[in-house]
Amino acid sequence: MVKTANYMTLWGRVFLIAVLFNTLLFPHVVNLQKAIIKKGELNLFFSSSFNKKNVNHFTLNNPHREIYDLKNTRLGHKRVPLGLGPNVRIAQNKKNTVRVVISGAKQYKPTAYQPFFSRNEYHISLPRNAKALPSEHRKQRTVKKTEKPKKTASRTSASKYSHKYELIVIDSGHGGHDSGAIGGGKKEKDLVLQIAKRVEKHLKKRGYPVYMTRRKDHFLKLPQRTKIADKKKAVLFISIHANSVPKRKRNKIQGVETFFLQKTRDAKSQRIAARENKSVLKGTNKLSRNVIIDSVLSGPKIVESNKLAIDVQRRIITNLRSRYRGVKDGGVRHAPFWVLVGASRPSILIEVGYISHPKERKRLFTPRYQDLLAKGIAEGIDNYLDNRKKEIDF
Ligand SMILES: [Zn+2]
Numbered sequence: 001m002v003k004t005a006n007y008m009t010l011w012g013r014v015f016l017i018a019v020l021f022n023t024l025l026f027p028h029v030v031n032l033q034k035a036i037i038k039k040g041e042l043n044l045f046f047s048s049s050f051n052k053k054n055v056n057h058f059t060l061n062n063p064h065r066e067i068y069d070l071k072n073t074r075l076g077h078k079r080v081p082l083g084l085g086p087n088v089r090i091a092q093n094k095k096n097t098v099r100v101v102i103s104g105a106k107q108y109k110p111t112a113y114q115p116f117f118s119r120n121e122y123h124i125s126l127p128r129n130a131k132a133l134p135s136e137h138r139k140q141r142t143v144k145k146t147e148k149p150k151k152t153a154s155r156t157s158a159s160k161y162s163h164k165y166e167l168i169v170i171d172s173g174h175g176g177h178d179s180g181a182i183g184g185g186k187k188e189k190d191l192v193l194q195i196a197k198r199v200e201k202h203l204k205k206r207g208y209p210v211y212m213t214r215r216k217d218h219f220l221k222l223p224q225r226t227k228i229a230d231k232k233k234a235v236l237f238i239s240i241h242a243n244s245v246p247k248r249k250r251n252k253i254q255g256v257e258t259f260f261l262q263k264t265r266d267a268k269s270q271r272i273a274a275r276e277n278k279s280v281l282k283g284t285n286k287l288s289r290n291v292i293i294d295s296v297l298s299g300p301k302i303v304e305s306n307k308l309a310i311d312v313q314r315r316i317i318t319n320l321r322s323r324y325r326g327v328k329d330g331g332v333r334h335a336p337f338w339v340l341v342g343a344s345r346p347s348i349l350i351e352v353g354y355i356s357h358p359k360e361r362k363r364l365f366t367p368r369y370q371d372l373l374a375k376g377i378a379e380g381i382d383n384y385l386d387n388r389k390k391e392i393d394f
Contacts, residue, residue: 176219255328
């Protein structure tokens with residue numbers, strides 16, 4: 001060491017000392033500047049050369065998740081997305097560790113590599129159904145190269161992230177020639193559209209982009225509704241309905257109920273689920289039953305949907321009870337035969353009340369009641385998504 005130093009110029013020695021000093025006190029921290037989904041892979045872009053020895057990969061179960069901890073890495077900017085579509089979440093887990101969480105079925109075994117053409121990138125293969133977000137969203141995800149990591153970056157800042165990449169699809173049940181349930185001359189299709197528009201308003205106020213399956217009184221086939229959510233790469237699918245019972249029971253049955261939904265593409269499971277779910281769903285009308293079954297059949301995420309349903313139901317009831325007496329909590333419901341396969345967005349169906357119940361019907365068509373209901377739905381969605389971000393810090 002001394003001998004080597006003897007051959008060095010004064011500047012060489014100063015440089016060597018500076019490098020050693022720097023590595024000892026400040027390990028090389030890179031910024032994660034951009035994250036996009038391309039050709040079935042998550043592409044991560046760093047501010048400078050990224051050492052793949054910084055990656056710690058492990059698996060967590062229930063639900064199955066693949067975790068990539070990127071040491072000596074910081075989120076370059078708050079606009080690096082926390083969630084890219086329904087399968088990927090990225091957050092500053094520790095001061096210098098960025099955590100990437102990819103959810104998918106158990107059979108999903110990711111491969112990760114550094115492309116030969118760039119040391120500033122790292123690629124992770126995704127489960128097959130993970131797709132890129134619309135390009136206009138992606139464009140805004142890039143961050144400025146000049147941005148320096150902030151020393152104060154902390155794991156508690158997750159809830160302050162913006163919601164602008166979390167698109168929510170709000171589905172108003174029925175429409176057009178399909179009135180849905182009818183009570184006292186009032187139609188379900190009109191009621192649910194009025195409430196959906198208020199939900200949209202409350203979500204937008206909180207910074208969420210919203211897509212409505214319908215804004216007017218027209219008919220949409222059931223599969224079209226869930227297809228929209230796929231096409232738009234929504235993070236959540238919320239279907240709004242109202243319930244009814246036959247005349248002889250109309251004064252007895254009332255209340256708000258939230259169903260959580262799970263789907264599979266397998267035809268055999270679809271038939272079994274449809275048969276199994278039939279008796280469970282006997283109480284609901286045929287159309288909402290079809291919506292439930294359809295939704296059950298094309299999206300998994302049972303645990304997530306259940307959590308979402310609990311948060312939404314709780315916020316609806318709290319809001320309504322703050323101003324109205326005798327609001328009945330019908331609770332969160334699910335069918336017993338729902339298999340967890342693959343990965344899609346959490347989906348719920350809210351039965352906002354019984355249009356057949358004279359007193360509840362009157363309330364349901366009151367602007368103030370509708371607004372409390374809508375506010376509750378928006379708050380429930382917000383609670384759920386914020387908790388989901390905190391989970392990344394486990
Ligand atoms: Zn309905």
